Structure formats: C-alpha cells, structure tokens
Amino acid sequence: MDNEKNLKKALKNLPAHQAPESIWEKINFELEQDEADKPLQEALKKLPVHKAPESVWKGLESQLPESESQQPIIRRLRPVLAIAASLLLVVGFYFGFRQNPVEGTEFAYSEEVLDDRIQINNLEADDEAFAMIEEICAARDYLCNNDIFKSLKSEFDELNMAHEELSSAISEFNTNAQLISELTSIEMERTEVFKQMIALL
Amino acid sequence: MPRTTMMTEKEIVAGCLSNDRYAQRALYDKYKDAMFTLSYRVAGDHGLAEEILQDAFMKVYRGMHSFRGESTLGAWIKVIVVRTAYTKIKKKVKYDPIEHIKKEDHIQWGHSLDVEYLEKAIMALPEGYRTVFTLIEVEGYAHKDVAKLLDISEGTSKSQLYYAKRKLRETLKFYE
Numbered sequence: 001m002d003n004e005k006n007l008k009k010a011l012k013n014l015p016a017h018q019a020p021e022s023i024w025e026k027i028n029f030e031l032e033q034d035e036a037d038k039p040l041q042e043a044l045k046k047l048p049v050h051k052a053p054e055s056v057w058k059g060l061e062s063q064l065p066e067s068e069s070q071q072p073i074i075r076r077l078r079p080v081l082a083i084a085a086s087l088l089l090v091v092g093f094y095f096g097f098r099q100n101p102v103e104g105t106e107f108a109y110s111e112e113v114l115d116d117r118i119q120i121n122n123l124e125a126d127d128e129a130f131a132m133i134e135e136i137c138a139a140r141d142y143l144c145n146n147d148i149f150k151s152l153k154s155e156f157d158e159l160n161m162a163h164e165e166l167s168s169a170i171s172e173f174n175t176n177a178q179l180i181s182e183l184t185s186i187e188m189e190r191t192e193v194f195k196q197m198i199a200l201l
Numbered sequence: 202m203p204r205t206t207m208m209t210e211k212e213i214v215a216g217c218l219s220n221d222r223y224a225q226r227a228l229y230d231k232y233k234d235a236m237f238t239l240s241y242r243v244a245g246d247h248g249l250a251e252e253i254l255q256d257a258f259m260k261v262y263r264g265m266h267s268f269r270g271e272s273t274l275g276a277w278i279k280v281i282v283v284r285t286a287y288t289k290i291k292k293k294v295k296y297d298p299i300e301h302i303k304k305e306d307h308i309q310w311g312h313s314l315d316v317e318y319l320e321k322a323i324m325a326l327p328e329g330y331r332t333v334f335t336l337i338e339v340e341g342y343a344h345k346d347v348a349k350l351l352d353i354s355e356g357t358s359k360s361q362l363y364y365a366k367r368k369l370r371e372t373l374k375f376y377e
Binding site: 029032036037038040041042043044046047048049050051052053055056057059060061063064065067103139140142171 | 221255339
C-alpha cells in the first residue's frame with residue numbers, strides 16, 4: 001500500500017516540460033498560410049471537369065464478359081428473327097406461284113413437318129421482336145440514341161407505313177400479283193433493316 | 202427515364218457483382234467525368250487519362266467483391282483511379298529529397314486567381330508536384346493518406362506540396 005502511495009506522490013511531482021516556442025511558430029505559419037491560400041482554394045473550386053470520352057466505355061464493354069441481362073433478350077430475338085424470315089419466304093413463294101400460274105405448268109409438292117415455334121403468326125412475331133427493341137431502348141437509351149440507329153428506325157417506320165398501305169390494298173384487290181410481290185419485297189427489306197437495328201444493340 | 206439513372210448505389214453494387222451491364226454502365230456514368238478529370242490531372246495527358254480510366258474501371262468491376270462499404274463507393278473508386286494513374290507515371294516522378302522545408306515566406310496569391318491560368322499552371326507542374334498538389338488541394342486527401350497512396354513519407358508529401366505551390370505561384374506570375 002505504501003509503495004502505491006509513494007508512486008502516486010512521485011507521479012504528481014514529475015516536472016512539467018515547456019513546449020518550445022518554435023512549435024507555435026510552425027502552427028502560426030501554417031494558419032497564416034491557410035489564410036493566404038484562400039484565393040487559391042476559391043479558384044480550385046471552380047476548376048473545370050473534363051468529360052470522359054465515349055470511347056472509354058466502348059473499350060470497357062469490349063473487355064467485359066457478356067452481360068447476364070443481355071443474354072436472354074438477344075437469345076430470344078434470334079428465333080423470332082429466324083421465324084419471321086422463314087415465314088416471309090414461305091408466304092412469298094406461296095402467293096407468287098398462286099397468283100400467276102402459267103398454263104401447262106405442273107407443280108410438285110412435298111409436305112414438311114414444321115417446328116412448333118414457326119406456327120406463330122408472322123406479324124405477331126414482328127411485333128414481339130419490335131417490342132423487345134423498344135424495351136431495350138427504354139432501358140438503355142444510349143444504345144438507340146445515335147444517328148445510325150435513328151436513321152434505321154426512321155427507315156423501319158417508313159417501311160411499316162408502306163407495308164400497312166399495301167396490306168390494305170391487297171385485302172381489297174387480293175388478286176394483284178404485282179402488289180403481293182411488292183409487299184414481299186417490303187417485308188424482306190424491313191427484316192433487313194430490323195436485323196441491322198438488332199446488330200447495333 | 203432510363204433505368205440506369207434510377208438505380209441506387211446498393212443496386213449498382215449488386216448489379217456489378219452479377220455482371221449486369223446496366224449496373225456497370227450506371228456506375229461508370231456516375232463517376233466517369235470526376236474520375237477522368239482526376240486521371241487527367243495526375244497523368245497530364247488526355248490519351249493516358251483515357252487509358253487510366255479504362256484500366257481503373259476494369260479493376261473496379263473485377264474487384265467489386267472486395268468493396269466492403271467501409272468508405273463510400275466513390276472514395277473506393279477514387280483510390281483505385283489514383284493508384285492506377287500513379288502506376289502509369291511513377292517512372293517519370295522524381296521527388297525532391299528535402300524532407301524539412303525551410304519556409305521563409307508565405308505564398309501570396311493575390312486577391313483572385315484566373316481559373317483558366319490556374320488549370321494551365323497545374324498541368325505545367327512536374328509529375329511529383331502535380332500529383333501531390335492534386336490529391337491534397339483538389340481532392341482533399343490528408344498528407345498521411347497521400348503518403349500511403351504514393352508510398353512516400355509524410356515529410357516528402359508536405360515538401361512536395363510546398364514546392365508545388367511555390368512553382369505554381371511563379372508560373373501564375375508569368376501569366377499576369
């Protein structure tokens with residue numbers, strides 16, 4: 001107990017050391033420099049921000065593994081495109097031969113078993129595919145917000161209008177082979193434009 | 202409104218962890234300009250800054266699992282950008298060996314500084330001065346953090362900053 005008391009007494013009597021004056025001088029110097037730096041600090045706040053070039057993201061995207069979120073959409077679009085193209089060919093050949101048969105021509109035919117997937121209506125398939133494009137554009141507008149895509153979209157819209165006009169004309173006068181041939185050509189062109197739009201996504 | 206601008210930081214982190222391109226793009230869009238500006242100020246060259254930004258974001262995406270949320274996401278990315286940038290310029294950096302600065306006079310800046318000249322003067326600083334000045338005065342790091350980031354002593358960081366300011370003042374006088 002006595003030892004502890006003695007230790008506490010000795011600790012209380014330890015000498016105090018004086019802080020060297022030079023320390024305050026250094027602190028004072030720093031404080032004065034902070035004050036002098038105010039115009040610099042104000043100017044630094046106004047320094048410009050440099051825009052990152054778009055090429056950086058393109059470089060990143062090319063290095064990143066294929067995104068999980070992209071896979072299902074792209075993969076879903078492939079069969080739809082294949083179905084649309086197959087149906088266009090079938091419809092084109094069917095109407096082409098049916099409307100303008102040459103006398104004496106003999107037709108040979110065979111039956112093919114169709115994949116269940118190609119029982120989908122052609123227009124429905126197109127609408128579904130286009131809806132997917134719109135979905136992608138809504139989610140990632142930067143992909144669709146460029147001149148090439150906009151120009152393709154405008155071409156696609158024009159072809160759609162032409163398609164609608166021709167379709168209504170054909171429904172009234174559906175014996176005109178020329179109109180049907182033009183409709184087929186528009187559909188093929190539209191499919192081509194559509195493919196190019198997909199390729200950009 | 203595009204989906205990417207509506208994502209919260211948690212969603213962005215979760216998305217990046219599952220390699221979701223929307224989330225990766227959202228993260229990039231959120232920080233690209235600030236990080237490009239920082240890369241440019243450290244590297245002193247636009248082309249090199251592009252390279253740094255790309256390398257740094259690849260490290261961010263690949264290393265997202267190591268983000269523990271101990272700092273903000275922005276601060277974590279900034280450290281990666283600084284390290285990536287510094288690695289690129291390290292060979293060119295020569296630090297003044299003087300640890301103890303003889304501070305004779307305060308550096309006086311006048312009443313106001315022209316921002317355009319200031320930017321030019323910063324970019325004209327030698328790599329070592331520019332890096333320390335940018336990290337401390339522009340990005341707000343403390344000397345101990347800069348010392349750790351650049352693998353230098355705190356004394357070197359302080360002396361680099363002092364000489365950077367002196368050099369900057371001299372250059373600005375030339376523009377006046």
